[in-house]
Amino acid sequence: MAARVLVGVKRVIDYAVKIRVKPDNTGVVTDGVKHSMNPFCEIAVEEAVRLKEKKLVKEVVAVSCGPQQVQETIRTALAMGADRGIHVEVSGKDYDTLGPLQVSKILAALAKKEEASLVILGKQGTFASEVTIDGDKIKVIREIDGGLETIKINMPAVVTADLRLNTPRYATLPNIMKAKKKKIASVKPGELGVDLTSRLEVLRVEEPAQRQAGVKVETVEDLVGKLKEAGRI
Amino acid sequence: LLMPLRVVQKPAHRCIRALKAVQTEHVVPQVYTRRSSSAPVPRITSHYTICPRDKDPRWEGVEMERFADEADVVIVGGGPAGLSAAIRLKQLANQHEKELRVCVVEKASQIGAHTLSGACLEPSALNELIPDWKDRGAPLNTKVTEDRFAILTEKYRIPVPILPGLPMNNHGNYIVRLGHFVRWLGEQAEELGVELYPGYAASEDIFERGMELHAKVTVFGEGCHGHLAKQLYKHFNLREGCEPQTYAIGLKELWLIDEKKWRPGRVEHSVGWPLNRNTYGGSFLYHLNEGEPMVALGLVVGLDYTNPYLSPFREFQRWKHHPSVVPTLEGGSRIAYGARALNEGGFQSVPKLTFPGGALIGCSPGFMNVPKIKGTHTAMKSGMLAAEAIFSKLTDENLQSDTAGIHVPSYEESLKNSWVWKELRSVRNIRPSFHNYFGLYGGMVYTGIFYWILRGKEPWTLKHAGLDAAQLKPAKECTPIEYPKPDGKISFDLLSSVALSGTNHEHDQPPHLTLKDDSVPVAQNLAVYDGPEQRFCPAGVYEFVPLESGEGMRLQINAQNCVHCKTCDIKDPSQNINWVVPEGSGGPAYNGM
Numbered sequence: 001m002a003a004r005v006l007v008g009v010k011r012v013i014d015y016a017v018k019i020r021v022k023p024d025n026t027g028v029v030t031d032g033v034k035h036s037m038n039p040f041c042e043i044a045v046e047e048a049v050r051l052k053e054k055k056l057v058k059e060v061v062a063v064s065c066g067p068q069q070v071q072e073t074i075r076t077a078l079a080m081g082a083d084r085g086i087h088v089e090v091s092g093k094d095y096d097t098l099g100p101l102q103v104s105k106i107l108a109a110l111a112k113k114e115e116a117s118l119v120i121l122g123k124q125g126t127f128a129s130e131v132t133i134d135g136d137k138i139k140v141i142r143e144i145d146g147g148l149e150t151i152k153i154n155m156p157a158v159v160t161a162d163l164r165l166n167t168p169r170y171a172t173l174p175n176i177m178k179a180k181k182k183k184i185a186s187v188k189p190g191e192l193g194v195d196l197t198s199r200l201e202v203l204r205v206e207e208p209a210q211r212q213a214g215v216k217v218e219t220v221e222d223l224v225g226k227l228k229e230a231g232r233i
Numbered sequence: 234l235l236m237p238l239r240v241v242q243k244p245a246h247r248c249i250r251a252l253k254a255v256q257t258e259h260v261v262p263q264v265y266t267r268r269s270s271s272a273p274v275p276r277i278t279s280h281y282t283i284c285p286r287d288k289d290p291r292w293e294g295v296e297m298e299r300f301a302d303e304a305d306v307v308i309v310g311g312g313p314a315g316l317s318a319a320i321r322l323k324q325l326a327n328q329h330e331k332e333l334r335v336c337v338v339e340k341a342s343q344i345g346a347h348t349l350s351g352a353c354l355e356p357s358a359l360n361e362l363i364p365d366w367k368d369r370g371a372p373l374n375t376k377v378t379e380d381r382f383a384i385l386t387e388k389y390r391i392p393v394p395i396l397p398g399l400p401m402n403n404h405g406n407y408i409v410r411l412g413h414f415v416r417w418l419g420e421q422a423e424e425l426g427v428e429l430y431p432g433y434a435a436s437e438d439i440f441e442r443g444m445e446l447h448a449k450v451t452v453f454g455e456g457c458h459g460h461l462a463k464q465l466y467k468h469f470n471l472r473e474g475c476e477p478q479t480y481a482i483g484l485k486e487l488w489l490i491d492e493k494k495w496r497p498g499r500v501e502h503s504v505g506w507p508l509n510r511n512t513y514g515g516s517f518l519y520h521l522n523e524g525e526p527m528v529a530l531g532l533v534v535g536l537d538y539t540n541p542y543l544s545p546f547r548e549f550q551r552w553k554h555h556p557s558v559v560p561t562l563e564g565g566s567r568i569a570y571g572a573r574a575l576n577e578g579g580f581q582s583v584p585k586l587t588f589p590g591g592a593l594i595g596c597s598p599g600f601m602n603v604p605k606i607k608g609t610h611t612a613m614k615s616g617m618l619a620a621e622a623i624f625s626k627l628t629d630e631n632l633q634s635d636t637a638g639i640h641v642p643s644y645e646e647s648l649k650n651s652w653v654w655k656e657l658r659s660v661r662n663i664r665p666s667f668h669n670y671f672g673l674y675g676g677m678v679y680t681g682i683f684y685w686i687l688r689g690k691e692p693w694t695l696k697h698a699g700l701d702a703a704q705l706k707p708a709k710e711c712t713p714i715e716y717p718k719p720d721g722k723i724s725f726d727l728l729s730s731v732a733l734s735g736t737n738h739e740h741d742q743p744p745h746l747t748l749k750d751d752s753v754p755v756a757q758n759l760a761v762y763d764g765p766e767q768r769f770c771p772a773g774v775y776e777f778v779p780l781e782s783g784e785g786m787r788l789q790i791n792a793q794n795c796v797h798c799k800t801c802d803i804k805d806p807s808q809n810i811n812w813v814v815p816e817g818s819g820g821p822a823y824n825g826m
């Protein structure tokens with residue numbers, strides 16, 4: 001039986017909220033804005049918990065990188081069934097510039113430290129639509145352009161979750177109450193030997209250009225005339 | 234107290250559902266024939282409160298077992314009143330070294346997300362509750378520096394001096410973003426050990442069998458026109474001996490304006506245009522001072538208006554075009570929108586506040602000082618008084634209760650002996666004084682004489698006009714109002730405004746705007762009053778659309794748009810709409826409103 005699954009959960013701005021660019025164009029307003037767990041991370045947590053319920057893995061550990069508030073997101077994962085959480089403390093300027101390179105280094109360091117056999121994340125690139133554990137190998141069915149591909153991989157492995165992998169369970173109030181007692185360990189990136197300096201610099205953030213109103217024309221001649229005017233033909 | 238086994242957030246479900254919707258076939262709405270007419274009425278309401286579960290095939294095979302848990306005090310509603318009560322309870326518990334489990338449940342996904350108010354906060358209650366609020370970082374950043382009041386006509390603005398002693402004098406108060414203040418109160422509560430559960434709606438029962446939370450005392454702080462309070466009034470007969478509550482709707486926007494127009498600390502109020510003299514209401518415009526040139530502005534319209542063609546939303550949009558308002562907004566951009574009903578009944582409409590096992594606090598019973606347009610300080614004080622009464626009862630070693638839930642009548646007594654009662658009593662006649670031929674002007678004269686000079690000591694108490702829902706005149710007796718089209722710069726259309734509120738609800742739930750009788754909207758509201766619900770809802774929930782079969786109309790309820798303002802429940806002339814709580818964490822996502 002595989003020992004441990006590591007699941008990454010990210011706290012993001014809720015999809016129903018209208019995003020506003022900060023007046024100084026350095027980023028997007030996040031203070032006080034409603035945040036939730038990334039939907040794909042929810043699916044990843046669900047998959048990990050199901051593997052545990054099927055007794056294919058022993059422990060599910062939820063990890064999140066960010067300031068104090070990400071602890072709420074970790075608690076949600078705990079309420080869904082994760083056993084314990086790890087909060088990688090990143091705040092202020094470091095958090096603003098935290099990019100995929102740094103996060104992947106952090107997760108790699110943690111996976112080694114925790115001796116995780118499997119890391120499940122929300123989807124990027126190719127993605128799994130079904131995961132089963134077969135002895136000491138993992139069988140994954142993934143969706144590709146031509147159809148479905150079934151592969152067997154050795155552990156430790158990294159799997160990313162697609163929408164169709166599962167339907168996440170609800171975090172019920174009794175489980176939220178129980179989750180308050182589960183442990184969340186705090187860790188600093190430095191302790192993992194990860195350097196957070198970013199290779200990217202955000203120069204400016206702007207709203208997308210306003211969509212220009214279209215023009216209605218009455219006849220085909222009008223259309224041709226307008227296209228000629230615009231220099232298109 | 235029962236709670237749904239519901240979710241904190243589940244965006245994944247929405248994505249999955251979007252996929253499924255594409256795949257599943259279109260489901261034809263059920264149509265049944267009404268008893269007394271041959272016209273088919275489409276079925277609208279499917280909520281369990283109207284369609285009992287045991288006859289509903291959707292419930293077959295669903296587990297009916299409930300999980301139960303116990304707390305000492307459960308507080309429904311994480312607003313100023315509820316959080317003040319929670320904080321006070323824990324302060325007392327820590328002071329006397331007693332163990333007390335206090336749980337607060339709040340339907341919004343985070344504390345403060347359903348909070349909406351002007352707001353000019355009078356710090357009196359806060360000074361009593363948390364005297365060192367400044368050191369603790371309470372977001373009271375804008376002291377009022379300028380107070381202006383005017384009567385507007387279509388083209389002009391007539392300034393009215395605010396003499397000290399008039400209720401709208403704001404010296405010593407703070408302009409706050411109440412949502413942020415409530416969030417801060419939540420943090421203070423958590424520090425003291427209060428258990429906060431945002432994202433959980435409290436209801437008798439909801440879509441999935443939920444969790445029962447038992448408490449010795451349950452405190453209800455649901456805000457104006459709470460849905461549980463409605464049930465409690467009926468069940469315990471708490472409203473005998475008081476007048477029915479009367480309400481107003483407040484619509485609000487936040488704008489980032491040109492720095493040159495920004496006057497931090499300025500408070501502006503107006504009455505008059507665009508409302509006529511017999512429609513109670515007025516505007517507010519507050520200049521915040523929190524680092525960016527932001528103003529909070531809005532319009533309050535009394536829900537006892539008589540013309541069914543009136544649209545509070547459109548009145549608000551056209552008020553912004555007044556020559557005295559446009560200069561402030563020109564060149565600015567709108568960043569938030571929201572709406573909420575508020576109480577105007579005051580002293581005459583306060584019901585009984587306690588019953589075995591429970592108490593009512595805050596805007597739910599309604600302690601707003603209407604001429605001052607402030608209710609936060611009284612709401613907080615009522616929460617604190619309830620907490621003190623409950624604490625002394627719960628820790629009384631000789632406690633013997635006839636009922637499982639404990640009755641705390643001393644809360645009502647202490648409220649009636651406090652400054653809240655004195656304050657409400659002194660302004661009790663101002664709002665009802667508007668019910669005369671001269672309307673607004675009669676009311677202002679009355680205020681000038683009896684409040685400013687006599688401080689409300691006159692021996693009589695005027696009555697309100699009755700239920701707001703009964704005030705509408707039939708459409709044929711009234712003239713439709715011509716509203717200007719929104720220009721997209723100062724005024725806006727309804728749907729883009731609703732989008733700004735960030736409101737959303739899970740698709741897979743029955744609409745939470747339930748109708749007692751599905752046939753009434755077309756037969757009564759549309760026929761007699763020309764469907765006022767399509768105008769008074771600030772979120773475009775109600776629409777009368779032509780029937781697919783061609784002849785006649787039907788009511789379409791876009792429950793997803795709902796911003797939980799409660800106006801429809803209040804103003805529906807047939808009192809057929811019953812607002813029940815939807816799944817927790819749905820509703821608007823206000824940020825510092």
